[in-house]
Amino acid sequence: MVKIFHLSWKGSLLKEKGMKTLFFLSAISAIIVIFSIIFFLFRDAYPIFQKEGVVDFLIGMRWYPTGQPPLYGAFPLIVDTLLVTLGAMLIAIPLSIGSAIFIAELATPRMKAIIKPAIELLAGIPSVVFGFFGLIVLVTWLQITFDVPTGESWLAGSILLGIMAIPTITSVAEDAISSVPREYKEGSLAVGATRWQTISKIVVPSAISGITAAIILGIGRAIGETMAVMMVCGNPTYGLIPNPITNVFAPIKTLTATLGIEMGEVATGSDHYSALFGLALILLIITLIVNILATLILGRLKEKQRSGSKRLPIISFELAKKIKQSLYLFIGIVIIIILLMAVGIIPVICILIIIALMYYSLKKISIKIKQKIAFSIISLSIIIVIIFLGIILAYIVTNGVGALSWEFLTTGPSNLGRSGGIFPSIIGTLYLVAGAIAISLPLGVGAAIFLHEYTKEGIVTKIIRAGADLLNGTPSIVFGLFGFAFFVLYLKFGFSLLAGQITLAFMILPTIIRTTEEALKSVPQSLREGSYALGATKWQTIRKVVLPPAAPGILTGAILGIGRAAGETAPILFTAVVFSNFIPSSLLQPVNALPYHLFTLATSIPGSKENQAGTALVLLLLVIGIYLIAILLRNRFRKNMKW
Amino acid sequence: MITIYQQKEKQKAGMMIISIIVILALSTIWFSGCVQQQGQSGEAIVLIGRDSTSGTREFFWTYVMGKANFSASLLEKNSNGAVQQTVAQTPGAIGYVGLGYVDSTVKALKINNISANVQNVLAGTYPISRDLYMFTKGNATGPAKEFILYLQSTEGQAIVTQEGFVPLQNTAHYNTSGKTLSGTLTISGSTTVLPIADKAATSFKILYPGLTITVTGGGSGAGISAVSQGTADIGMSSRDLQTSEQGKGLVKYIIGKDGIAIIVNPQNTYAEGLTLAQLKSIYLGDITNWKDLSK
Numbered sequence: 001m002v003k004i005f006h007l008s009w010k011g012s013l014l015k016e017k018g019m020k021t022l023f024f025l026s027a028i029s030a031i032i033v034i035f036s037i038i039f040f041l042f043r044d045a046y047p048i049f050q051k052e053g054v055v056d057f058l059i060g061m062r063w064y065p066t067g068q069p070p071l072y073g074a075f076p077l078i079v080d081t082l083l084v085t086l087g088a089m090l091i092a093i094p095l096s097i098g099s100a101i102f103i104a105e106l107a108t109p110r111m112k113a114i115i116k117p118a119i120e121l122l123a124g125i126p127s128v129v130f131g132f133f134g135l136i137v138l139v140t141w142l143q144i145t146f147d148v149p150t151g152e153s154w155l156a157g158s159i160l161l162g163i164m165a166i167p168t169i170t171s172v173a174e175d176a177i178s179s180v181p182r183e184y185k186e187g188s189l190a191v192g193a194t195r196w197q198t199i200s201k202i203v204v205p206s207a208i209s210g211i212t213a214a215i216i217l218g219i220g221r222a223i224g225e226t227m228a229v230m231m232v233c234g235n236p237t238y239g240l241i242p243n244p245i246t247n248v249f250a251p252i253k254t255l256t257a258t259l260g261i262e263m264g265e266v267a268t269g270s271d272h273y274s275a276l277f278g279l280a281l282i283l284l285i286i287t288l289i290v291n292i293l294a295t296l297i298l299g300r301l302k303e304k305q306r307s308g309s310k311r312l313p314i315i316s317f318e319l320a321k322k323i324k325q326s327l328y329l330f331i332g333i334v335i336i337i338i339l340l341m342a343v344g345i346i347p348v349i350c351i352l353i354i355i356a357l358m359y360y361s362l363k364k365i366s367i368k369i370k371q372k373i374a375f376s377i378i379s380l381s382i383i384i385v386i387i388f389l390g391i392i393l394a395y396i397v398t399n400g401v402g403a404l405s406w407e408f409l410t411t412g413p414s415n416l417g418r419s420g421g422i423f424p425s426i427i428g429t430l431y432l433v434a435g436a437i438a439i440s441l442p443l444g445v446g447a448a449i450f451l452h453e454y455t456k457e458g459i460v461t462k463i464i465r466a467g468a469d470l471l472n473g474t475p476s477i478v479f480g481l482f483g484f485a486f487f488v489l490y491l492k493f494g495f496s497l498l499a500g501q502i503t504l505a506f507m508i509l510p511t512i513i514r515t516t517e518e519a520l521k522s523v524p525q526s527l528r529e530g531s532y533a534l535g536a537t538k539w540q541t542i543r544k545v546v547l548p549p550a551a552p553g554i555l556t557g558a559i560l561g562i563g564r565a566a567g568e569t570a571p572i573l574f575t576a577v578v579f580s581n582f583i584p585s586s587l588l589q590p591v592n593a594l595p596y597h598l599f600t601l602a603t604s605i606p607g608s609k610e611n612q613a614g615t616a617l618v619l620l621l622l623v624i625g626i627y628l629i630a631i632l633l634r635n636r637f638r639k640n641m642k643w
Numbered sequence: 644m645i646t647i648y649q650q651k652e653k654q655k656a657g658m659m660i661i662s663i664i665v666i667l668a669l670s671t672i673w674f675s676g677c678v679q680q681q682g683q684s685g686e687a688i689v690l691i692g693r694d695s696t697s698g699t700r701e702f703f704w705t706y707v708m709g710k711a712n713f714s715a716s717l718l719e720k721n722s723n724g725a726v727q728q729t730v731a732q733t734p735g736a737i738g739y740v741g742l743g744y745v746d747s748t749v750k751a752l753k754i755n756n757i758s759a760n761v762q763n764v765l766a767g768t769y770p771i772s773r774d775l776y777m778f779t780k781g782n783a784t785g786p787a788k789e790f791i792l793y794l795q796s797t798e799g800q801a802i803v804t805q806e807g808f809v810p811l812q813n814t815a816h817y818n819t820s821g822k823t824l825s826g827t828l829t830i831s832g833s834t835t836v837l838p839i840a841d842k843a844a845t846s847f848k849i850l851y852p853g854l855t856i857t858v859t860g861g862g863s864g865a866g867i868s869a870v871s872q873g874t875a876d877i878g879m880s881s882r883d884l885q886t887s888e889q890g891k892g893l894v895k896y897i898i899g900k901d902g903i904a905i906i907v908n909p910q911n912t913y914a915e916g917l918t919l920a921q922l923k924s925i926y927l928g929d930i931t932n933w934k935d936l937s938k
Contacts, residue, residue, distance in 0.1 A: 066695040068710060140732055149687040149735045152718060230721075237692065237717040251718055261694045261721045264861045268868035270887045272696070416838055494874035495831070495859065578831070578859030580841070589827075590859060600860070604724035604834060606731070606746065 012537060019539045020454055026446030030513065031467035033506050037474065037482045041284060044485050045277035048072060057278055063239040063258065065272040072275045074282060076239030080154075080252035081286070084229060085222045087158025087248065088165055092218055095162075096169035097211065098381025103170070104177035105199055106375060115382070116174065117631050122389050123167035124627035126567030128595045129616050131231035132602045133392050134160045136612075139232055148249045152234030155248040160228045163388050165218035170385070172217055176210020177203060196371035209298055216294040223287055224475025226256040226570040227599060233257055246337075255283045256477050256570075263481065263574055268489065280481045284474060291473040396616050403614025412581035417601050418608040422615055424583050428497075428591035429566055429622070431584065432576065435501030436508060436565045441558055443505075444512030451513070452520040453542055472510035476570040479507045483575035498587040500576025507571050508561035515560065519553025520546065552637035559630035567623045569595040579604075594619045686913075686933050688925060690717045691726050691738035698833055698863035698882030699723065702773045703739050703903060707922055714928025722834045722860075727906065734910050735933065737925060739771075741835045741881070742902040743807030749906040753916030764809045764902040770919060771903040775808065775836050778870050778878040778893045786828040786854055787876040793817050793850075794843055794898045802846070806838045809900035825853035832859075832866015832879030835901060840879055867893070913937070 049057060052072050060073020103116055134156060143151030180203050188198040204211070234251025239258070242250030259276055266273045336348060407421055414420035447464070455461050483503030493499040523546050531541040547554075577596040584591045598615040601608045692713065693700035704710060720726045726738040731748035738749075742759060745751045751759045754770055763769035777794070779787050793799045796817035800810035830840050837860045844856040861869070863880040870878030871891040881901065884893060905922060907914060913933035917925070924930045 067712060150689045150733050235719040236715060237713055237719050238715050240715055261719060262696050264865050266696045267864045267885055267887050416841060580858050582857050604722035606724050606727045
């Protein structure tokens, strides 16, 4: 009897150890992935750095890989990438923060209940759908409205990227503003401040770290975005820094667009191939810098908030005020110069007079009117956002609904997709997504369990978290290049379903880790302690006590991952997809997918207008449907969870 | 007190909704007005071309440009269709595409006073034309060999003609008697050749029901690298092998010819035809306005 007990105890000990090792292995998978991405990018980029020199590669002014002699200058591409991001942020930041304030502070509960999930849903619109809209509508509209030779420009890219970033920034910033403690607001209102004074002086400054995080998230998304910029920015052949640099109608060529365009036709192993990996490495480094800056800024802000007024500020209040003033002055002068170059001197003077008048009248008017003005500006920003997104959705729905039919969904394309349906692409997307989630869900959940249940916060968890964060910030096209170099070429999978599935799995891994960790965090510690007190082992506790209540949260993460994988084009562009009427029967065969089908129809097949819009609509419905399920599930889960 | 507050909230919400509707309506009107308005911007030349790894571009660059550098304002598109679509959307644009991509949405220019059509390419009078290739690793065998034979036959060349390309001369009928094929055949590469291979694959499958054929685009370079690595059986290309691609045992088959059409927007009233020299100075960036063409 004793022996049997002993045996089973030993067995369960072994099991305990085994589970822990398993979870540890999945936890370090994120690190392994990020390191292998860096390794493979570097390995394939090395020949060009050796040949051209890193400095020459970075500051060379011309990108002309097929010229004689070939020129590999990445400088204009880097500048263009930064410019298009800057433009996007100028559009997205004011609108998103205005919208976030509106949703958190001004909207009635009923409005909030509609607008908030709607904005979250919009974050799920695939970038290729934005690109499709940009290519067909925005570019033509810009060209005609501003009477310029072509609408494919910096401005088109920035507008599109700005609109794409708005839902992301808004929903994260709104969370930050909503989580400002009630007491702060009540205290401010109690001492007689108006609502606007409370919002501008108390609420927003308290939420500033969350808002900063939201903005950086938006910047990261804009820098790494491929499909939309590739479709609307024009892509001048050598890379072109706008001349003058404020010329928003100049066509530009970003790092991501260069990769997206040239990767498909480049001769593998050539200098040009290597140079493209060099670009991907630069792109990865830029996003790493943005990520690290974000971590630093957030750390600073948190520290500042925690320490409060106990510590002496590094710079005195007066000095800080002076710095602030000169910064505002500098920004003002820059804006004036930009306007001068863009629209000429007379409108600028008019604008300046209007601003001056407004400034002096603002000083005179009562705080109540000020509040009214501020609130109407905030309301206006959310109205603009809704109009932007409404126009895009309305365009796709009205144009696409004509193509929708049972045949369209259940037959294959014919005449290169001009007629017929999209059945193979639907099946292909399902295959890709199913494989991606089957790989990333166990890895991600295992990693999160290890991070949250098995270790204390320390150096190991820090490194693993940093790995997951880096992976999260890695542009999707970089995953695509890595997948091409590693799975397609090195492991000889070829263009295959398998290569696409693993690449997508790596891309959604951080999302799953993060949401699972959140779900585990929401399970109270007392439940675990109760289970241990009854003699349960760690793994028994996790399996029987922790995981069941966390399951809906994990499921939400999985669904968000599915939504993202279904809408992404760049990671599968060089690893898995083909444009054909073909349903794979093995994992090593290529596949067609909805976003790629749409991309090819929109950019390569003239005369397929109706099927383009139809495909866009189906993709949109699919992804938004998936997100809707995730949001509903999460809301239900939140309501039911009362400990 | 509460009811007054609620009423105010309701009024506010009502005002908000009304203002949203008004602004939506106004912006829609403005938006549609802008779209319908005709621009005057068709005078500046907008250069459209293919990306630097495209076979079409390489041919154009070698043959028309004499390997001189393109103007820096050349906008790159990654397929023939994208060039055609952009030219159709942009009043001042000029672009080059395979003959098969010319339709009513764009206007093909005469070059040296010769119209861009199949007859003139066949007769050898149209100045910008090239061969289309299929590559296999070593001599083609099995399904790949049969597919290439089929493409080079009268039946295959009918498809080449149908798709707007220029067929080979003196072809024989394809003979299926006694042959059965099974397994898979993967074809990938040039977007120029893609429509031909796609159609040919459909009718080839009728001849050999046991065969699974995959046809994929990706570009000439992708096709050539796929076939040299063995991930595709046939690589399609609209250009010959580059130095870095030689010595890998690839065998070349010519399956047709293609004329390169110079296309402009149908609204363009400045040019009906160009000389090769004019075309070159346009793409060099020496002529930047359609009005300067007649000077």
